Amino acid sequence: MNEIITHKSINQERSQLINRALVADLLRQEGVCSRATLAQLSGLKQATITNIIGEFIECGLVVETGLMSGCKGRRSIGVTLNDALYKVIGIRMTRRAFYISIVGLSGKVYAVEEYPIGPRDDVQNTISRIRNAIQDIRRENASTNIPAVCMAMPGPYREDRDQLLFVTELSGWQNFPIKKALTEGFDIPIYITNDANASAFAQLWYRSKEYGIRNMIYVLAGQGIGCGIITDGKLVLGQRGIAGEFGHNTINYRGAPCECGNRGCLEKYCSFLVFCQNITRRLQAGESSVLDENSLTSANISAAVRAGDRVAREEYEKVCEFLSIGIVNLINQFNPGMIVIGDELAEVAPDILLQIVCDKVHACINPLVYNDITIEVNRLPESPALLGAAAIAARNVLSDPTKLMKHEKED
Numbered sequence: 001m002n003e004i005i006t007h008k009s010i011n012q013e014r015s016q017l018i019n020r021a022l023v024a025d026l027l028r029q030e031g032v033c034s035r036a037t038l039a040q041l042s043g044l045k046q047a048t049i050t051n052i053i054g055e056f057i058e059c060g061l062v063v064e065t066g067l068m069s070g071c072k073g074r075r076s077i078g079v080t081l082n083d084a085l086y087k088v089i090g091i092r093m094t095r096r097a098f099y100i101s102i103v104g105l106s107g108k109v110y111a112v113e114e115y116p117i118g119p120r121d122d123v124q125n126t127i128s129r130i131r132n133a134i135q136d137i138r139r140e141n142a143s144t145n146i147p148a149v150c151m152a153m154p155g156p157y158r159e160d161r162d163q164l165l166f167v168t169e170l171s172g173w174q175n176f177p178i179k180k181a182l183t184e185g186f187d188i189p190i191y192i193t194n195d196a197n198a199s200a201f202a203q204l205w206y207r208s209k210e211y212g213i214r215n216m217i218y219v220l221a222g223q224g225i226g227c228g229i230i231t232d233g234k235l236v237l238g239q240r241g242i243a244g245e246f247g248h249n250t251i252n253y254r255g256a257p258c259e260c261g262n263r264g265c266l267e268k269y270c271s272f273l274v275f276c277q278n279i280t281r282r283l284q285a286g287e288s289s290v291l292d293e294n295s296l297t298s299a300n301i302s303a304a305v306r307a308g309d310r311v312a313r314e315e316y317e318k319v320c321e322f323l324s325i326g327i328v329n330l331i332n333q334f335n336p337g338m339i340v341i342g343d344e345l346a347e348v349a350p351d352i353l354l355q356i357v358c359d360k361v362h363a364c365i366n367p368l369v370y371n372d373i374t375i376e377v378n379r380l381p382e383s384p385a386l387l388g389a390a391a392i393a394a395r396n397v398l399s400d401p402t403k404l405m406k407h408e409k410e411d
Contacts, residue, residue: 090390200228212337
C-alpha cells in the first residue's frame with residue numbers, strides 16, 4: 001500500500017513539474033498573458049493555472065502587470081516574467097575575444113560587453129577573467145538573482161569529459177577542464193555548449209512561432225564551420241553532445257590535414273580563417289588589391305568584396321561555393337524546413353553568399369524539397385551564439401521553476 005502511495009506521489013510531482021515548466025515557457029513566448037489565456041493555450045484547468053501563477057508570484061518569478069483586454073470585452077489581470085528579479089548570463093568564447101550578456105528570463109537583452117583576448121592570454125588567464133566578470137556582474141546587480149550561466153565554445157564539447165575535443169586556432173583549450181575551472185567556488189550552475197548549437201537554439205527561442213523553425217539548421221560560418229540542428233523543436237546533440245560538426249566532413253581525402261585528425265575537411269576550404277589566408281597568399285604573390293596584409297579586418301574585407309575588388313571577390317565566391325556544397329549535403333541528410341547562415345563569413349556580403357547558396361541548392365536539390373525550404377542569413381540583432389547561450393541558461397531555469405520556489409522558501 002505504501003509503495004502505491006509513493007508511486008502516486010512521484011507521478012503527481014512529475015505532473016506538477018511539467019505543468020509549471022509549460023506555463024513558464026508560455027509566459028516567455030507570449031510576454032504578457034492573462035490566466036484565462038494561459039489556461040486556453042496550455043489546456044490546463046483554470047484552477048491549476050491559478051495555483052501555478054500564485055506559486056510563481058510568491059517566489060518572484062512572475063509579476064502582475066495590471067488590467068488587459070480579454071475576449072468578449074472582458075478585462076483581466078496580466079502576468080509576465082519578472083526580469084527585474086531574475087536574469088541569466090550568456091557567454092560566447094571566440095578566438096579573439098569573449099562576450100558576456102545579461103539577459104532576462106523573458107529573452108530581453110539588458111547588457112552586452114566585449115573582452116578582447118590578447119596573445120598572452122592563455123586558457124588559465126582567460127578563465128580567471130571570465131570568473132571575475134561573472135563575480136562583477138553579480139556584485140553590480142545585487143538586487144537581481146542570477147540562477148544560471150551558460151558559455152558557448154567554438155568547438156565540439158563533451159560534457160562527460162569536460163573538454164573540447166578539438167578547436168581551430170584556440171591554443172591550450174583542447175582537453176582543458178573548462179566547466180570545473182569555471183564553476184569552482186560558485187553557487188550557481190554553469191553550462192557549457194557548442195557555439196553552433198547555441199546559435200541554433202537562439203533561432204528556436206526567439207523565433208518559435210515562425211514556419212519551419214522547428215526543423216531548421218543553423219550554419220555557423222565563422223573562424224570554423226559547424227551547424228546546430230533542430231528537429232521537431234529539439235536540439236539534436238547526439239550520444240555525446242557533438243552532433244553537427246559538418247565542418248569536419250571530408251570533401252577531399254587527400255586534402256590538407258585538420259586539427260580533428262582528418263584530412264580535407266570542409267572547414268579547410270570555406271571558413272573565414274581560410275578566406276583570409278587565401279587573400280593573404282595572393283597578396284604575397286604580388287596581386288593587385290585594395291587590401292593589404294596588415295588590414296584584413298572584417299570591415300575592410302567586406303568593403304573590398306562589395307566594391308568588386310578582384311582578389312577579395314574571387315576568394316569570397318570560392319569559399320561560398322564550397323560552403324554551398326556542404327549545405328546541399330545537409331539538406332539531403334536532414335530535410336530541414338529552414339537553413340539560417342550566420343557569423344563572420346555570412347556578414348562579409350550576405351546577399352552574395354545567399355545568392356550562391358540558393359543557386360547551388362536549386363541546381364542540386366529536388367524541386368519538391370527545394371521549394372519547401374527557407375534559406376536566409378541570420379536576422380537576430382545580437383550574436384546568435386551569445387543569445388543562444390543565455391537562452392539555454394534561461395531554458396534550464398524555466399524548465400524547473402520549482403528550484404526557484406525552494407530557494408525563495410529557504411531564504
